[in-house]
Structure formats: structure tokens, C-alpha cells
Amino acid sequence: MNQRNKGNESRSYGKKAGFSKTEAKWKTDDPKKSAGQWKSDDKKRPVGQWKSDDRRKTTGTWHADDKRKTDENPRQAGRSVQTAKRQPKVPGAYQCPVAHKCGSCAYMGTLYSEQLKTKEKFVAEQLKPFGKCEPIVGMKDPRFYRNKVHAAFGWEKGTVISGTYQESTHKVVSIETCLLENQKADAIIGTIRKLLPSFKIKTYDENSEYGLFRRALVRVAQSTGEIMVVLVLTSPILPSKNNFVKALRKEHPEITTIIVNVNDKHTSMILGDKEQVIYGKGYIVDELCGKTFKISAKSFYQINPVQTEVLYGLAMEYAGLTGKEKVLDAYCGIGTIGLVASDKAAKVIGVELNRDAVRDAVVNAKLNQVKNIDFYEKDAGEFLLQMAAASEKLDVIFMDPPRNGSDENFLSAAVTCAPEKIVYISCNVETQARDLQYLTKHGYRFVKGRGVDMFPFTGHVECVVLMSRVEK
Ligand code: SAH
Numbered sequence: 001m002n003q004r005n006k007g008n009e010s011r012s013y014g015k016k017a018g019f020s021k022t023e024a025k026w027k028t029d030d031p032k033k034s035a036g037q038w039k040s041d042d043k044k045r046p047v048g049q050w051k052s053d054d055r056r057k058t059t060g061t062w063h064a065d066d067k068r069k070t071d072e073n074p075r076q077a078g079r080s081v082q083t084a085k086r087q088p089k090v091p092g093a094y095q096c097p098v099a100h101k102c103g104s105c106a107y108m109g110t111l112y113s114e115q116l117k118t119k120e121k122f123v124a125e126q127l128k129p130f131g132k133c134e135p136i137v138g139m140k141d142p143r144f145y146r147n148k149v150h151a152a153f154g155w156e157k158g159t160v161i162s163g164t165y166q167e168s169t170h171k172v173v174s175i176e177t178c179l180l181e182n183q184k185a186d187a188i189i190g191t192i193r194k195l196l197p198s199f200k201i202k203t204y205d206e207n208s209e210y211g212l213f214r215r216a217l218v219r220v221a222q223s224t225g226e227i228m229v230v231l232v233l234t235s236p237i238l239p240s241k242n243n244f245v246k247a248l249r250k251e252h253p254e255i256t257t258i259i260v261n262v263n264d265k266h267t268s269m270i271l272g273d274k275e276q277v278i279y280g281k282g283y284i285v286d287e288l289c290g291k292t293f294k295i296s297a298k299s300f301y302q303i304n305p306v307q308t309e310v311l312y313g314l315a316m317e318y319a320g321l322t323g324k325e326k327v328l329d330a331y332c333g334i335g336t337i338g339l340v341a342s343d344k345a346a347k348v349i350g351v352e353l354n355r356d357a358v359r360d361a362v363v364n365a366k367l368n369q370v371k372n373i374d375f376y377e378k379d380a381g382e383f384l385l386q387m388a389a390a391s392e393k394l395d396v397i398f399m400d401p402p403r404n405g406s407d408e409n410f411l412s413a414a415v416t417c418a419p420e421k422i423v424y425i426s427c428n429v430e431t432q433a434r435d436l437q438y439l440t441k442h443g444y445r446f447v448k449g450r451g452v453d454m455f456p457f458t459g460h461v462e463c464v465v466l467m468s469r470v471e472k
Contacts, residue, residue, distance in 0.1 A: 090114075094143070094179055094457070101173045102164050104180070106459035112142050116453060119461040123451035126429040127465070130436050130446035137310050142456030145304040149185035150217040150270060151175070153196070153203040160193045160203055162216070165268075170206035180457060184254065185218035188229060191251045192216050199244055204234055209266055212238075217261075217270065219295065221286035222305040226256040228284045230297045234264045236276060245279045256280050259297055271298055283360070285367075289313070289340045292367045299357040300333040307454045311425065311462055312340050314450060315398060318423045318466040321345050325395035328387075328419075330380045330410065335361030337398050337425075338373055345396075348373040351383045381409025388416035397422045405431025408438070415442045422467040427454070429463045439467050 089095065090111055099108040107115040120136040127133055139145065151162040154172030163175030177186050196203065196213060204211035215232040229248070231238065238244060238260055249255055257280030263272030275282075275297060283296045288305065289312050295301045302308040315337060321327070321344035329338030332350035334357050342348045350373060352358050358377040365373050376383055380401070387394075394417045399406060405428065414422060422444060426432035429451075436446065449465040 096179055098163075098173055098175055101166055102175060103167045104164070105457040107457050108179075112138065112456065115142075115456065119451055119453060123429050123449070123461060123463050126433045127436070127446070127449050127463075129433070130440060130465075131449070134448060134450040136451035136453060136461070137307070137314070138453045139304075139306060139456055142453070143179050144181060144183055145306060145456065146178075146181045146185075147220045147222055147305055148217070148301070148303050149178075149181045149189065150215055151189045152215050153193070153213050154205070155203050160196045162189055162193050165206075182218075182220045184227065184252070185220055188218050188227070188248070188252050188255065189216050191248060192229075192231075195244065195247055199240055199247075201239060206266075214263060215270060217297070219284060219297075219301070221284045221295070223287040224285055225254060226284040226286070227252070227254050228257045228259065228280075228295075228297065229255055230259045230261050230271070230275075232261045232263050232271060234262070236260060236262050236274065238278070241278055249279070256284060257282055261297065288336060291336075291339050292364070293334055293336060293339075294360050294363045294367060295334060296356045296360055299354065299360045302336070302454070304454045307452055307462070308336075311452045311454065311464065312337060314452065314464050315423050315425055316341060316344070318448065318464060319396050319398065319421055321396065326393070328384070328394050328397045328399075328417075330384065330397060330399040331401045332361060332375065333357050333400075335364045335373070335375060337400060338375075339364055339368055339370055341396075341398065342368075342370045342373050346372065350375040351378055351380045353377070353379055379409075381407045381413065384413035384417065385409050388413040393417055394419040396420065398425065399423070400425040401431075403428040403431065406435050411435060411438045411442075415439070415444070418443075418469060420469050424465045424467060425462070426465075427460060427462050429461065432463060432465065436465060436467065443470050444468065445470050 090109055093109050093111045096105060096108045099105050116136050116138040123136065124133050152165055152172050153160060153162045155161065156174065161172055161174035163173045165171065166173045176190060201213050202211040204214040212233050212235060213231070214234060217230040217232065219228040221227070245258055248258070258278050259282060260276045260278055261271050262274040263269065265272065283294050286293050286295060286305070289309055293301070302311070319341065321341060323344055323346065325345045327338070327341055327345040327348045329335065329341065329348060329350040332338050332352045335350050338348045338350040350361055352361065352375065355377055358375050361375040365375070397414055397419045399422065405426065422439065424432060424435065440446065444467040447466040447468045449463060452462045452464065454460070454462040
């Protein structure tokens, strides 16, 4: 453990979530000053620039599950290993009749073993400048892994359809079952399709901006079986609300909560700000790595529960905690990584921008009776700059930023806080490589890295990297 940490435990770094009195007074310079100001080595970066200001505006606009902005089609967003195109038929490989229209699955029609090889190669190439990677971890059964499913609703040839928007259009591609999605979630969406006409509820049309029912979002807690259904409407009033709930629950008694979310904006963002719980407690509870987690409609929660345990297990293995460390869980979402680490650390601090997620994180700490963890609702870069300015030290940083990676605020402050280890988890190995370049130039070396296939059939891959401080 870093000896300088001792005695500093009570210092506060900002507004601690769940505790209103602790707003810290910072004596240091405004940490925002350096945001987005790039120094000499900018141009050499492998991917774009850090658009540091972008993410600060985004509280509530990040899409809850995919580490992307909500204005992207959840099935198509982000640059990835490979973009979707028609795949030749390969014997033994899974096929999907709408793969080319939906655009989600770059590897539909490719044998899973081949998908893994391609992703492993991609990760290895991206991280080659830093060192060698361990083999990718794939799934035993790569199907039906998505615990969160959303469907846009529309109207075609006199029937209600649901699915995804065809890329760059307002046209809903009808999808009744999907190889990626939890099958119960698909069945619930099917029942909603059936119920809408009998309740005379009109589906929303993106072109005319007319209609009530925009989307349905279903979240399934794999280990507890709890299910949340979010009905996204253009107005708060769902006709015959109680009967609708009754009819839906009659076919799916496993639904534990139903929420109406109001999104009346002409936007492709999925969820609006207002929500009303019309059945149950308004959240679901899941278990992961031996801990219990409360999940709200808008909070980020990893979408592949089987591989999340693999991913977090790997992150813990890389961190090699002994029980003495002071740990930061940056971009912590509902606090999953920090809470899993808390048993093996002296103190954990979590920082996250999304208010709902931070609230969940605070509840999660209580649910699990974890007392050595505090959560802060703040931009991770600003937060860490404040810690660095207050000469706080850290032993281990877990960082798990969204697709566009971290920023210079965060990375420069991370270097100042001088943790022995940085465990960098990423769903975009290109921005991860850009950030690793910064760390390698500022006193860190790549120790190991490994891809985890969190998103079979799609062109996305998750990657964990261990960076270690070079002793001077
Ligand atoms: N580690 C969590 C969440 C990772 S997703 C888990 O494994 O579940 C990335 C998270 O970063 C999201 O919860 C998002 O809301 C948050 N985020 C995005 N930009 C941020 C920023 N600038 N500062 C802090 N958190 C941010």
C-alpha cells in the first residue's frame, strides 16, 4: 500500500453521493482549465482526439447499457472490428433472416470459432505497440446473452411490428426473435405487440410524429429472474393502464416491475426524463460475482451477465488486491466493479456521471453491507484532477470508460495519483490504445491484456489491460 495514503481517509473529493454536507472546497485551480487542450503529441494518436467536453454534457444522455450516446441505434453504433454486411453462408454457422437490414451482427453467418479468432487478432493488432495479449475468452454458448432488449414499435400492413430502425431511416425492421436477445424478453415484447391493438394504442410514427407507443425496453436479471418492462410513450397517459398491466402480467407473471417513461421529443434518444412506476418497485435486483445489485431503468448495467463475471474476474485477477489498497473505480456505473473489489481492498472510491447510476451505487453498497466504499457523482476527469491537486494517492485504479475512452484530465491526474496498477477495461480497444499511449509515455508499462467476447455475433469486443507503474 502506498504509505502516503495513510491518514487521508476522511478527506473528501467532491460531493459524496448520498451525503449532502460534504461538498469539498478546493483550493486548487479550476480543473476544467485543461480540458481539451492538447499538447504536442496529439497528431500521433491512433484514433481521433479526445473530445473532452463532449462527455461532460451528457448526464442522463448516455444510453444506459451500451456505453454509447443514446442518439445512436443501439444495434449499430460505434466503429468496431467489422461492420455489418451480407455474409456468405457457412455450414454450421447461425443465420438470421434480417441480419443485413438490422445491421447489428457483423458476424452472423460466421462460425463462432472464427468470430473469436478475428476478434482476438483485432485486439492483438491494436495492442501490439504495447505488448502481447492473452487469448480471448469466448462463450460456451454465444446465443441469447443480451439481458436488455429494446424494440421500436411501428405499423406495417395493418399489424403492429417491433424491432429496430433500419440504419439511417425511420423505418422499423420487424424482428420477432433475435439470436442475441434473452428469449423471455423477446416473448414479452411479442405480447406487447399483441396487446396494443386490443387496447387501441397507436404506435408512434417517426415521420409524422403521431402516435403514443414508441418503444418497449425489457431488462432481465439473470440470476434472480426479476424482469423490468419500460414502456416508452409520447405522453404520460397509458389508456386502461391497470388492465394493460394485468393483461401483460397474466401472460408473463415473472415481470416484477413496469415503468412508463415519457419521451415526447423528436429524437432518437430512447428514454425521456420523466418516468412513472405503474407496477412493482421500479427497479430490479440482480446478483453478480456474489454481490447484489439494484438496477434502475436508466442505469448502465453490463448486458452479458455470463461474460461480465468473466470480465470482472479478470479485472480482479489483474489488480491482485491484497486487502490493503486504496482503489478508485472510475466510470463506475452502479458500482459493480468497486463493490466486487471492496472485499479485497482497504478503501474504494467510485465516480460516475449518471445520477441514477450513482443513486443505485449508494443503495448497492448498503444492500451488500459494504462500508469501505464511497460514491461521487462527477465527471471522472474533473474528480481525479481534484484528487491529484489535493495530493491524494491511489494504489489501484480500475477505469471502464464509455466507447470514446478517457480524456487527458483523467489520465494526467491518474499519473499524478501514481497508482501501482491501472486496470483499464474498455469496449473500444482503439480508444483504449490511444489512452494506453498516453500512459506509456507517462511512466506506465503494459503488463498484460486480454479480449473478452461480451458481444458475440456483433463486431464489438471488450478488452482488459493491466498497466503497471515503472519504478523510478
Ligand atoms: N463500470 C461500470 C460502468 C461502465 S459503462 C460497469 O461495469 O457496469 C461507463 C460508465 O461511464 C457509464 O455508467 C457512464 O454513465 C459513465 N460515464 C460516462 N462519461 C463519464 C464521465 N465523463 N465521468 C464519469 N462517468 C462517466
